[in-house]
């Protein structure tokens with residue numbers, strides 16, 4: 113990964129801006145640069161928090177790399193083009209029926225346990241898993257393309273450009289998000305790029321090249337951009353969680369168990385975490401070093417629900433920071449303005465579309481909420497042996 117991934121200096125910032133091109137009053141304005149991914153002044157903080165250096169490798173390139181590695185670890189055991197059709201289980205093991213697509217022949221595999229990392233397509237419905245939450249938050253399109261954008265980019269450190277321009281719609285992704293794909297350069301000369309954007313759901317003809325390419329030029333405000341289309345991906349941003357992760361001898365992992373927005377939580381990262389968590393526990397049980405009960409420590413969602421959580425929420429706060437001694441009238445005016453901006457119907461539409469809810473509160477009430485929440489989490493934190501400062 114480190115040999116092939118993006119050097120940290122080229123991903124150390126996220127940028128919010130109006131457009132890359134255009135000559136209007138509001139064009140080509142940087143609204144905000146945020147240090148990210150452990151680059152810049154974040155480096156010592158990340159170093160302290162993790163034994164591994166932070167890095168990014170585009171997902172379309174990572175999957176072949178993972179396959180290559182898996183092939184060397186389990187030579188001949190990876191079976192692409194083989195589809196699990198059904199399964200049965202009893203208290204001794206699982207029998208999976210598999211179809212070899214090339215020959216259309218089926219065969220059976222008997223195993224002690226089965227890990228379903230099929231993004232919920234087959235195994236979940238068979239074992240009766242229920243995915244709870246919001247199945248459709250946003251409809252997204254990702255366009256992969258080749259283009260020379262170096263003439264419109266002035267900072268090699270930006271990994272991701274979030275656009276906010278009037279040509280987009282009011283959703284967070286409506287104006288588009290641009291990311292680098294390399295493969296040999298990850299500065300402004302990156303040869304390939306991806307552009308994510310959302311549409312109003314169910315509009316006709318929106319996913320073909322004839323619609324998407326002019327739309328990218330329009331959102332970037334570069335009408336003359338010479339662009340070679342490499343591929344189009346269509347995906348739904350979801351917010352769902354399986355009612356359980358364990359069904360007897362079957363475990364759900366990755367997207368089969370949880371699908372969430374890329375903002376604040378990353379699907380692949382958490383899928384890898386599930387695999388890591390399950391792998392060492394299964395190894396110990398299969399080697400006779402631990403009992404089957406160890407596997408119950410794989411996240412058990414109903415236990416969390418029973419502890420009083422209806423949903424998994426993420427709280428963030430938005431406030432105004434002013435210098436000490438600022439007169440109260442100014443603080444009150446800023447506060448009223450901020451609340452007005454948050455309560456504006458456009459802001460509310462954007463937040464709701466992204467699955468968020470606003471609570472306006474006082475510092476005292478907020479502190480109280482944090483106290484109650486953290487008391488609820490204490491048993492889990494203790495059980496997982498995590499220390500919170």
Ligand SMILES: Cc1cc2nc3c(=O)[nH]c(=O)nc-3n(C[C@H](O)[C@H](O)[C@H](O)COP(=O)(O)OP(=O)(O)OC[C@H]3O[C@@H](n4cnc5c(N)ncnc54)[C@H](O)[C@@H]3O)c2cc1C
Nearest residue numbers: 195196229230231233234254347366367378379380381383
């Ligand atoms: C455009 C886009 C960008 C993303 N960017 C990021 C990112 O930057 N960072 C991040 O962390 N996450 C990202 N994600 C999310 C990430 O892709 C997923 O969370 C992750 O791939 C989940 O891995 P998984 O192995 O659980 O499922 P998948 O990657 O969906 O793999 C499931 C596999 O199971 C196979 N399968 C399905 N049914 C069967 C069956 N019956 N028999 C045999 N095989 C079967 C499928 O063919 C597939 O290969 C992104 C997602 C999208 C769509």
